[in-house]
Amino acid sequence: MLRILVPGKTGKVGRELLGALAPLGTVIGLDRTQMDLADEGSIRKAVRDAKPDIIVNAAGFTIVDRAESEPDLAMQVNGVAPRILAEESKRIGAILVHYSTDYVYDGELNRHYTEDDVPNPVNIYGKSKLAGERAIEAVGGAHLILRTSWVYSTRGSNFVLTILRLAREKAEISVVNDQTGSPAWARSLAQATADLLRKRNLFPGRGGIYHLSSAGHATRHEFAEAIVRTMKDITGRSDGWASVKPITSAEYPLPAKRPRNPVTSKDKIKRVFSVEMPQWESQLRFFIADIVASDSRAAVTPGKA
Numbered sequence: 001m002l003r004i005l006v007p008g009k010t011g012k013v014g015r016e017l018l019g020a021l022a023p024l025g026t027v028i029g030l031d032r033t034q035m036d037l038a039d040e041g042s043i044r045k046a047v048r049d050a051k052p053d054i055i056v057n058a059a060g061f062t063i064v065d066r067a068e069s070e071p072d073l074a075m076q077v078n079g080v081a082p083r084i085l086a087e088e089s090k091r092i093g094a095i096l097v098h099y100s101t102d103y104v105y106d107g108e109l110n111r112h113y114t115e116d117d118v119p120n121p122v123n124i125y126g127k128s129k130l131a132g133e134r135a136i137e138a139v140g141g142a143h144l145i146l147r148t149s150w151v152y153s154t155r156g157s158n159f160v161l162t163i164l165r166l167a168r169e170k171a172e173i174s175v176v177n178d179q180t181g182s183p184a185w186a187r188s189l190a191q192a193t194a195d196l197l198r199k200r201n202l203f204p205g206r207g208g209i210y211h212l213s214s215a216g217h218a219t220r221h222e223f224a225e226a227i228v229r230t231m232k233d234i235t236g237r238s239d240g241w242a243s244v245k246p247i248t249s250a251e252y253p254l255p256a257k258r259p260r261n262p263v264t265s266k267d268k269i270k271r272v273f274s275v276e277m278p279q280w281e282s283q284l285r286f287f288i289a290d291i292v293a294s295d296s297r298a299a300v301t302p303g304k305a
Protein backbone atom coordinates (compact mmCIF):
# COMPACT_ATOMS: atom_id res chain seq x y z
CA MET A 1 0.00 0.00 0.00
CA LEU A 2 1.38 3.42 -0.98
CA ARG A 3 1.94 5.83 1.90
CA ILE A 4 1.15 9.42 0.95
CA LEU A 5 2.01 12.27 3.31
CA VAL A 6 -0.04 15.48 2.95
CA PRO A 7 1.25 18.44 4.97
CA GLY A 8 -1.31 21.26 5.01
CA LYS A 9 -4.34 19.02 5.49
CA THR A 10 -6.40 21.92 6.90
CA GLY A 11 -6.02 24.07 3.78
CA LYS A 12 -8.16 24.36 0.66
CA VAL A 13 -6.10 21.96 -1.44
CA GLY A 14 -4.93 19.77 1.44
CA ARG A 15 -8.45 19.02 2.60
CA GLU A 16 -9.50 17.94 -0.90
CA LEU A 17 -6.36 15.83 -1.33
CA LEU A 18 -7.35 13.69 1.65
CA GLY A 19 -10.33 12.43 -0.35
CA ALA A 20 -8.86 12.50 -3.84
CA LEU A 21 -5.74 10.51 -2.92
CA ALA A 22 -7.51 7.96 -0.71
CA PRO A 23 -8.04 5.46 -3.57
CA LEU A 24 -4.28 5.40 -4.18
CA GLY A 25 -3.17 4.31 -0.73
CA THR A 26 -2.87 5.36 2.89
CA VAL A 27 -3.10 9.13 3.15
CA ILE A 28 -1.47 10.68 6.20
CA GLY A 29 -2.62 14.26 6.54
CA LEU A 30 -0.65 16.58 8.79
CA ASP A 31 -1.65 19.90 10.31
CA ARG A 32 0.86 22.51 11.44
CA THR A 33 1.12 21.04 14.95
CA GLN A 34 2.35 17.80 13.34
CA MET A 35 4.64 19.43 10.78
CA ASP A 36 5.55 23.08 11.21
CA LEU A 37 7.15 24.33 8.03
CA ALA A 38 8.84 27.09 9.98
CA ASP A 39 10.71 24.47 12.04
CA GLU A 40 13.31 22.32 10.26
CA GLY A 41 13.40 19.68 13.00
CA SER A 42 9.63 19.27 12.88
CA ILE A 43 9.70 18.70 9.10
CA ARG A 44 12.48 16.11 9.25
CA LYS A 45 10.90 14.26 12.17
CA ALA A 46 7.43 14.12 10.58
CA VAL A 47 8.81 12.66 7.33
CA ARG A 48 11.06 10.18 9.15
CA ASP A 49 8.17 9.02 11.34
CA ALA A 50 5.76 8.59 8.42
CA LYS A 51 8.20 6.97 5.93
CA PRO A 52 6.06 7.96 2.93
CA ASP A 53 6.42 6.87 -0.69
CA ILE A 54 4.99 10.19 -1.83
CA ILE A 55 4.76 13.62 -0.21
CA VAL A 56 2.17 16.03 -1.59
CA ASN A 57 2.93 19.35 0.05
CA ALA A 58 -0.22 21.44 0.28
CA ALA A 59 1.09 23.65 3.11
CA GLY A 60 2.35 27.13 2.46
CA PHE A 61 2.32 30.74 3.54
CA THR A 62 -0.52 31.77 1.24
CA ILE A 63 -1.66 35.19 2.47
CA VAL A 64 -0.20 37.28 -0.31
CA ASP A 65 -0.58 40.67 1.38
CA ARG A 66 0.68 39.48 4.75
CA ALA A 67 3.85 38.17 3.12
CA GLU A 68 4.83 41.82 2.53
CA SER A 69 4.92 42.48 6.28
CA GLU A 70 6.22 39.02 7.29
CA PRO A 71 8.80 38.34 4.59
CA ASP A 72 11.07 36.21 6.78
CA LEU A 73 8.30 33.81 7.76
CA ALA A 74 7.00 33.67 4.17
CA MET A 75 10.50 32.85 2.93
CA GLN A 76 11.01 30.22 5.64
CA VAL A 77 7.72 28.44 4.89
CA ASN A 78 7.64 28.84 1.09
CA GLY A 79 11.31 29.13 0.25
CA VAL A 80 13.29 27.09 2.79
CA ALA A 81 10.90 24.35 3.96
CA PRO A 82 10.53 22.89 0.43
CA ARG A 83 14.29 22.27 0.38
CA ILE A 84 14.06 20.32 3.63
CA LEU A 85 11.10 18.33 2.32
CA ALA A 86 13.04 17.64 -0.87
CA GLU A 87 16.10 16.48 1.07
CA GLU A 88 14.02 14.15 3.22
CA SER A 89 12.15 12.83 0.17
CA LYS A 90 15.38 12.16 -1.68
CA ARG A 91 16.91 10.43 1.33
CA ILE A 92 14.12 7.82 1.38
CA GLY A 93 13.50 7.70 -2.39
CA ALA A 94 10.06 9.31 -2.14
CA ILE A 95 8.43 11.50 -4.78
CA LEU A 96 7.78 15.11 -3.76
CA VAL A 97 4.80 16.89 -5.31
CA HIS A 98 4.77 20.58 -4.45
CA TYR A 99 2.37 23.40 -5.38
CA SER A 100 3.65 26.69 -6.65
CA THR A 101 1.94 29.64 -8.27
CA ASP A 102 1.40 31.70 -11.41
CA TYR A 103 2.57 34.62 -9.22
CA VAL A 104 6.17 33.62 -10.02
CA TYR A 105 5.54 35.53 -13.29
CA ASP A 106 5.31 39.30 -13.61
CA GLY A 107 2.24 38.97 -15.85
CA GLU A 108 3.50 41.44 -18.44
CA LEU A 109 3.79 38.98 -21.32
CA ASN A 110 1.06 39.37 -23.93
CA ARG A 111 0.61 35.65 -24.41
CA HIS A 112 0.14 32.62 -22.18
CA TYR A 113 3.22 31.71 -20.13
CA THR A 114 4.93 28.40 -20.77
CA GLU A 115 7.10 26.65 -18.20
CA ASP A 116 10.16 27.83 -20.18
CA ASP A 117 9.38 31.52 -19.65
CA VAL A 118 11.56 33.32 -17.15
CA PRO A 119 9.88 34.00 -13.79
CA ASN A 120 10.01 37.51 -12.40
CA PRO A 121 7.81 37.76 -9.31
CA VAL A 122 6.48 41.17 -8.37
CA ASN A 123 5.74 40.50 -4.70
CA ILE A 124 7.24 38.73 -1.67
CA TYR A 125 4.85 35.80 -1.91
CA GLY A 126 5.88 35.14 -5.52
CA LYS A 127 9.56 35.51 -4.64
CA SER A 128 9.25 33.07 -1.75
CA LYS A 129 7.43 30.50 -3.90
CA LEU A 130 10.06 30.81 -6.62
CA ALA A 131 12.77 30.27 -4.01
CA GLY A 132 10.98 27.07 -2.95
CA GLU A 133 10.86 25.80 -6.54
CA ARG A 134 14.55 26.45 -7.03
CA ALA A 135 15.45 24.80 -3.75
CA ILE A 136 13.58 21.62 -4.73
CA GLU A 137 15.26 21.57 -8.13
CA ALA A 138 18.69 22.05 -6.51
CA VAL A 139 18.21 19.03 -4.26
CA GLY A 140 17.56 16.98 -7.37
CA GLY A 141 15.31 14.21 -6.05
CA ALA A 142 12.16 12.94 -7.79
CA HIS A 143 9.73 15.83 -7.84
CA LEU A 144 6.87 17.57 -9.59
CA ILE A 145 6.26 21.28 -9.05
CA LEU A 146 2.71 22.25 -10.00
CA ARG A 147 2.14 25.96 -10.61
CA THR A 148 -1.53 26.60 -9.98
CA SER A 149 -3.68 29.73 -9.61
CA TRP A 150 -6.74 31.36 -7.98
CA VAL A 151 -7.73 28.39 -5.81
CA TYR A 152 -11.11 28.37 -4.07
CA SER A 153 -13.05 25.92 -1.93
CA THR A 154 -15.56 25.94 0.89
CA ARG A 155 -12.69 26.46 3.36
CA GLY A 156 -10.93 29.52 4.62
CA SER A 157 -11.11 32.88 2.98
CA ASN A 158 -11.18 32.90 -0.78
CA PHE A 159 -12.48 34.96 -3.66
CA VAL A 160 -15.63 32.93 -4.42
CA LEU A 161 -16.89 32.88 -0.82
CA THR A 162 -16.10 36.58 -0.43
CA ILE A 163 -17.98 37.54 -3.60
CA LEU A 164 -20.96 35.37 -2.61
CA ARG A 165 -21.11 37.09 0.78
CA LEU A 166 -20.72 40.61 -0.57
CA ALA A 167 -23.22 39.94 -3.35
CA ARG A 168 -25.86 39.22 -0.71
CA GLU A 169 -24.93 42.11 1.56
CA LYS A 170 -24.44 44.98 -0.89
CA ALA A 171 -26.18 46.61 -3.81
CA GLU A 172 -22.95 47.01 -5.77
CA ILE A 173 -19.48 45.52 -5.47
CA SER A 174 -16.35 46.77 -7.23
CA VAL A 175 -13.90 44.21 -8.61
CA VAL A 176 -10.65 44.78 -10.50
CA ASN A 177 -10.78 44.19 -14.21
CA ASP A 178 -7.06 44.36 -14.99
CA GLN A 179 -5.84 41.09 -13.43
CA THR A 180 -6.37 37.84 -15.30
CA GLY A 181 -6.00 34.26 -14.15
CA SER A 182 -7.43 30.74 -14.25
CA PRO A 183 -9.75 30.10 -11.29
CA ALA A 184 -9.33 26.58 -9.89
CA TRP A 185 -11.66 24.63 -7.62
CA ALA A 186 -9.46 22.92 -5.02
CA ARG A 187 -11.37 19.66 -5.58
CA SER A 188 -10.54 19.61 -9.30
CA LEU A 189 -6.91 20.41 -8.54
CA ALA A 190 -6.77 17.55 -6.03
CA GLN A 191 -8.37 15.17 -8.55
CA ALA A 192 -5.87 16.21 -11.22
CA THR A 193 -3.05 15.60 -8.73
CA ALA A 194 -4.42 12.12 -8.07
CA ASP A 195 -4.60 11.51 -11.84
CA LEU A 196 -0.94 12.49 -12.10
CA LEU A 197 0.07 10.14 -9.30
CA ARG A 198 -1.75 7.27 -11.00
CA LYS A 199 0.72 7.84 -13.85
CA ARG A 200 3.81 7.94 -11.64
CA ASN A 201 5.43 5.21 -13.74
CA LEU A 202 5.88 8.00 -16.31
CA PHE A 203 7.70 10.28 -13.84
CA PRO A 204 11.32 9.12 -14.31
CA GLY A 205 12.97 11.63 -16.62
CA ARG A 206 9.83 13.79 -16.68
CA GLY A 207 9.99 15.52 -13.30
CA GLY A 208 10.12 19.28 -12.99
CA ILE A 209 7.77 22.22 -13.33
CA TYR A 210 4.25 22.02 -14.78
CA HIS A 211 1.36 24.45 -14.98
CA LEU A 212 -1.79 22.90 -13.53
CA SER A 213 -4.96 24.94 -13.33
CA SER A 214 -8.33 25.17 -15.02
CA ALA A 215 -8.75 25.53 -18.73
CA GLY A 216 -9.67 29.06 -19.74
CA HIS A 217 -9.14 32.33 -17.92
CA ALA A 218 -10.97 35.44 -16.77
CA THR A 219 -10.36 38.79 -15.20
CA ARG A 220 -11.28 39.10 -11.53
CA HIS A 221 -14.30 41.14 -12.61
CA GLU A 222 -15.43 38.52 -15.13
CA PHE A 223 -14.95 35.83 -12.49
CA ALA A 224 -17.03 37.78 -9.95
CA GLU A 225 -19.79 38.35 -12.49
CA ALA A 226 -19.81 34.63 -13.29
CA ILE A 227 -20.07 33.79 -9.57
CA VAL A 228 -23.15 35.98 -9.12
CA ARG A 229 -24.69 34.87 -12.43
CA THR A 230 -24.20 31.20 -11.57
CA MET A 231 -25.68 31.70 -8.12
CA LYS A 232 -28.75 33.39 -9.62
CA ASP A 233 -29.10 30.62 -12.15
CA ILE A 234 -28.74 27.73 -9.72
CA THR A 235 -30.91 29.20 -6.97
CA GLY A 236 -33.52 30.56 -9.39
CA ARG A 237 -33.42 33.84 -7.45
CA SER A 238 -32.69 36.65 -9.84
CA ASP A 239 -33.31 39.61 -7.51
CA GLY A 240 -31.45 40.97 -4.52
CA TRP A 241 -27.89 40.30 -5.65
CA ALA A 242 -25.30 43.05 -5.99
CA SER A 243 -24.26 44.30 -9.39
CA VAL A 244 -20.55 43.93 -10.14
CA LYS A 245 -18.69 47.05 -11.23
CA PRO A 246 -15.28 46.90 -12.96
CA ILE A 247 -12.48 49.00 -11.45
CA THR A 248 -8.71 49.15 -11.90
CA SER A 249 -6.08 47.81 -9.50
CA ALA A 250 -5.02 51.42 -8.93
CA GLU A 251 -8.49 52.09 -7.51
CA TYR A 252 -8.11 49.17 -5.08
CA PRO A 253 -4.59 49.39 -3.63
CA LEU A 254 -3.34 46.42 -1.62
CA PRO A 255 -0.05 45.87 0.24
CA ALA A 256 1.21 43.39 -2.37
CA LYS A 257 1.38 44.25 -6.05
CA ARG A 258 -0.35 41.63 -8.26
CA PRO A 259 0.88 40.44 -11.65
CA ARG A 260 -1.46 41.74 -14.36
CA ASN A 261 -1.81 38.80 -16.72
CA PRO A 262 0.07 35.70 -15.52
CA VAL A 263 -2.13 33.31 -17.51
CA THR A 264 -0.41 29.98 -17.98
CA SER A 265 -0.49 27.50 -20.83
CA LYS A 266 -1.44 24.03 -19.61
CA ASP A 267 -0.22 22.28 -22.77
CA LYS A 268 2.87 20.67 -21.24
CA ILE A 269 1.09 18.65 -18.54
CA LYS A 270 -1.50 17.54 -21.10
CA ARG A 271 1.17 16.52 -23.58
CA VAL A 272 3.41 14.69 -21.09
CA PHE A 273 0.87 13.10 -18.74
CA SER A 274 -2.50 13.51 -20.53
CA VAL A 275 -3.76 15.33 -17.44
CA GLU A 276 -5.91 18.44 -17.62
CA MET A 277 -8.44 20.26 -15.50
CA PRO A 278 -11.90 21.22 -16.78
CA GLN A 279 -12.97 24.70 -17.92
CA TRP A 280 -13.18 27.12 -14.99
CA GLU A 281 -16.86 27.91 -15.67
CA SER A 282 -17.97 24.28 -15.34
CA GLN A 283 -16.01 23.85 -12.10
CA LEU A 284 -17.60 26.99 -10.69
CA ARG A 285 -21.04 25.63 -11.52
CA PHE A 286 -20.30 22.33 -9.74
CA PHE A 287 -18.93 24.22 -6.75
CA ILE A 288 -21.89 26.55 -6.41
CA ALA A 289 -24.37 23.73 -6.98
CA ASP A 290 -22.59 21.88 -4.16
CA ILE A 291 -22.92 24.83 -1.79
CA VAL A 292 -26.58 25.26 -2.64
CA ALA A 293 -27.25 21.53 -2.27
CA SER A 294 -25.65 21.45 1.15
CA ASP A 295 -28.09 24.26 1.92
CA SER A 296 -26.91 26.93 4.24
CA ARG A 297 -29.87 29.19 3.55
CA ALA A 298 -27.71 32.16 4.51
CA ALA A 299 -25.43 31.48 1.56
CA VAL A 300 -28.18 31.43 -1.03
CA THR A 301 -30.66 34.04 0.21
CA PRO A 302 -29.87 37.57 -0.87
CA GLY A 303 -30.40 40.35 1.67
CA LYS A 304 -30.67 37.91 4.58
CA ALA A 305 -27.05 37.66 5.67
Ligand SMILES: NC(=O)c1ccc[n+]([C@@H]2O[C@H](COP(=O)([O-])OP(=O)(O)OC[C@H]3O[C@@H](n4cnc5c(N)ncnc54)[C@H](OP(=O)(O)O)[C@@H]3O)[C@@H](O)[C@H]2O)c1
Pocket: 007, 008, 009, 010, 011, 012, 013, 014, 031, 032, 035, 036, 037, 038, 057, 058, 059, 060, 061, 062, 063, 077, 099, 100, 101, 102, 129, 147, 148, 149, 150, 151, 152, 156
Ligand atom coordinates in the same frame (compact mmCIF):
# COMPACT_ATOMS: atom_id res chain seq x y z
N1 LIG B 1 -4.92 29.77 -2.91
C1 LIG B 1 -4.48 30.13 -4.11
O1 LIG B 1 -5.13 30.93 -4.81
C2 LIG B 1 -3.19 29.56 -4.65
C3 LIG B 1 -2.74 30.01 -5.89
C4 LIG B 1 -1.55 29.49 -6.39
C5 LIG B 1 -0.83 28.57 -5.66
N2 LIG B 1 -1.28 28.16 -4.44
C6 LIG B 1 -0.47 27.21 -3.69
O2 LIG B 1 -1.22 26.04 -3.45
C7 LIG B 1 -0.84 25.46 -2.18
C8 LIG B 1 -2.07 25.22 -1.35
O3 LIG B 1 -2.74 26.45 -1.16
P1 LIG B 1 -4.18 26.58 -0.46
O4 LIG B 1 -4.95 27.55 -1.27
O5 LIG B 1 -4.74 25.24 -0.16
O6 LIG B 1 -3.74 27.31 0.88
P2 LIG B 1 -4.53 27.52 2.24
O7 LIG B 1 -5.97 27.16 2.08
O8 LIG B 1 -4.19 28.90 2.69
O9 LIG B 1 -3.85 26.46 3.20
C9 LIG B 1 -2.53 26.60 3.58
C10 LIG B 1 -2.15 25.44 4.44
O10 LIG B 1 -0.81 25.61 4.87
C11 LIG B 1 -0.76 25.48 6.27
N3 LIG B 1 0.34 26.22 6.84
C12 LIG B 1 0.58 27.55 6.81
N4 LIG B 1 1.71 27.84 7.48
C13 LIG B 1 2.21 26.66 7.93
C14 LIG B 1 3.34 26.28 8.70
N5 LIG B 1 4.21 27.18 9.15
N6 LIG B 1 3.52 24.98 8.95
C15 LIG B 1 2.64 24.05 8.52
N7 LIG B 1 1.56 24.33 7.82
C16 LIG B 1 1.33 25.63 7.52
C17 LIG B 1 -2.09 25.98 6.75
O11 LIG B 1 -2.33 25.56 8.07
P3 LIG B 1 -3.39 26.35 9.03
O12 LIG B 1 -4.74 25.87 8.60
O13 LIG B 1 -3.00 25.94 10.39
O14 LIG B 1 -3.19 27.82 8.77
C18 LIG B 1 -3.00 25.33 5.72
O15 LIG B 1 -3.22 23.97 6.00
C19 LIG B 1 0.17 26.45 -1.57
O16 LIG B 1 1.46 26.02 -1.85
C20 LIG B 1 -0.10 27.75 -2.32
O17 LIG B 1 1.07 28.57 -2.38
C21 LIG B 1 -2.45 28.63 -3.94
